[in-house]
Amino acid sequence: MNKQQVEKGLVDILWGVFASVRLSVIVLTLLAVTSIIGTVIPQNASPAVYVDRFGEAAYRVMSFLDIFDMYHSWWFQLLLLLLGINLVICSMDRLPAVLKIIGKTQRLNPEAYRKAIKGETLSVAGSPSEVAGVLSGKLKAPMGAFTPVDEGETRYLFAEKGRWTRLGVYVVHGAVLLLLLGGLLGSLFGYEGTLNLAEGESSQVVRLNGSNAAMPLPFELRCDAFSVSFYDTGAPKEYRSDLVVTEGGAEVLSKQIVVNDPLRYRGVSFYQASYGTVPPKSATFSFTSKASGMSYPLDGDFGQPIAIPEGLGTFTPMHFMNNYRFHGRSMGGAVLGVLESAEGEATRLALPVKSPGFDRMRQGDVVIAVADFPQRYYTGLQVTKDPGVWLVYAGFLFLIAGCYITFFMSHKGFMVAVEPTLTGSAVTLYGNTNKNRLGMEMVLRRLTEKLDREAISPERQVER
Structure with a gap:
């Protein structure tokens, strides 16, 4: 047996393997089982969640197998590729006989x-x-x-x-190939992440889910305004973000987004997902002298000392805490700062925004309260890029058409x-x-x- 015959025999064996329905059943079963696993086990959570749930040893094994990001794992992509090759070869193996029938x-x-x-x-x-x-x-x-x-x-x-309806099954095969190709493109070149933007700020970096790695955008996104409305119960009713896309310093797109109405640009979609408050850059404080009873409203920037009238020292607001707790009780947002007396004695203070009389318990020479606090919000955006999504849409359309031809014609x-x-x-x-x-x-x-x-x-x- 010469070399050419050996090569031909090997090709025939491989062709027979990939043209078999048995391989299709095996690959589809593996995809179904792994998809169930991917549904039961949360994907792209933090390592601490997995260690707490499965233990450190199981976490290391499952992390090595990419179970926690299985839809982007090499072996899941290999299964999709095997199914695609199997469909192509099955179609090529059987299509000539069907075309012969159609042509007769x-x-x-x-x-x-x-x-x-x-x-x-x-x-x-x-x-x-x-x-x-x-x-x-x-x-x-x-x-x-x-x-x-x-x-x-x-x-x-x-x-x-x-006579042409005999091609219906091949329309289904083509639809599945489009779905697989779209899924592979999304898995290889797509991503999901988050982007938090405070009002008036811009960014062109997305934090990827799971790894928290930085993914640069080919453009810059700015949040001009954010608004939120509430129900009577205090639960958020609706929140909106005014977003602007800029490239090269020029505004190219602007849109006000709400939940399920995203901004899309150059294949990247920005969904309204959450919101929160950001520390203010400045605030207005009220200083009340215990000796004279006079109250002095003064503006101050965080990190900069404010001179208190009547020689009562200085107060430096350091930072803002979203949820300050006092003896186990939540006091809401509070400004944390340092009061330095005229003698140079420093005292750390917490000034809850919603409790202006809180500092009276200190019984000092001056009572400090937050008089005016400009509330600033950030918009939480879910960012997705899926270059294969249009192939997936086309695949579903062809799948519906192919199934109709196959089963009803x-x-x-x-x-x-x-x-x-x-x-x-x-x-x-x-x-x-x-x-x-x-x-x-x-x-x-x-x-x-x-x-x-x-x-x-x-x-x-x-x-x-």
Whole structure:
């Protein structure tokens, strides 16, 4: 056996493996099982969540196998690739035989049709040639164009429809390939992440889910404004973000987004997902002297000392805490700062925004409160990029069309036999189909009943 024969034998073996339905069943089963695992086990959560749930040893094994991001893992992509190759080779292996059937002319063989599905026989007046002429006009729409064949005094009319429907299964195969290709493109080149933007700020960096890695955007996104409305219960009712896309310093797109109405630009979608408050850059504080009873409202920037009148020292607001707790009780947002007396003694203070009298408990020479606090929000955006999404949409459309062709349409052949009788002619409808034999029987029955109702001739009766 020479080298060429060995190579040919190896190719035939590989072709047979990838053209087998068994491989399709195995790969589809593996995809189904792994998809269930990916649904049961949360994807792209923090490592602490997995360690707490499965233990450190199981976490290391599952992390090595990419179970926590399985839809982007090499082995899941390999399964998709195997299924795609299997579908292509299966189609290539079987398509030539189907094309051969589609390209053949209809067999004008009366004996073959007499062994197929037979309808009822109608007795009508008129010679076979006259009756056949009438029937070719009446039955052209449901059966197709007829080819007449004469055998003695008997005339046969042959027709067929839907030869192309044999390609329906290959439309389904093509749809699945589009879905697989779209999924692979999204897995390889797409991403999901988050972007938090405070009002008036810009960014062109997205934090990826799971890894928290930085993904640069080819443009800059700015949040000009954010608004939120609340129900009477205090729960958020609706929140909106005014977003602007800039490139090269020029504004190219602006849109106000709400939940389920994203901004899309250059294949990247920004969804309204959450919101929150951001630390203010400045605030107005009220300083009340215990000795004089005078109150002094003064503006101050965070990190910068504010001189208190009457020589009562300085106060430096350091930062803002969203949820300050005092003896286990939540006080809400609070400004944390340092009060330095005229003698140089430093005291750390917490000033809850919603409790202006909180500092009175300190019983110092000056009572400090937050008089005006400009509330600033950030908008939480879910960012997705999926370059294969249009292929997936196209795949679903082709899948619907292919399933309809495959399950509800068929290749049908018809024969109308018009035979001479003593009183005129006998008309019998025959049919053949590659699937849905019961459906063909119903078609022949309806057509026979239609011909009987329309009175092909004044003298007719139904014979079984």
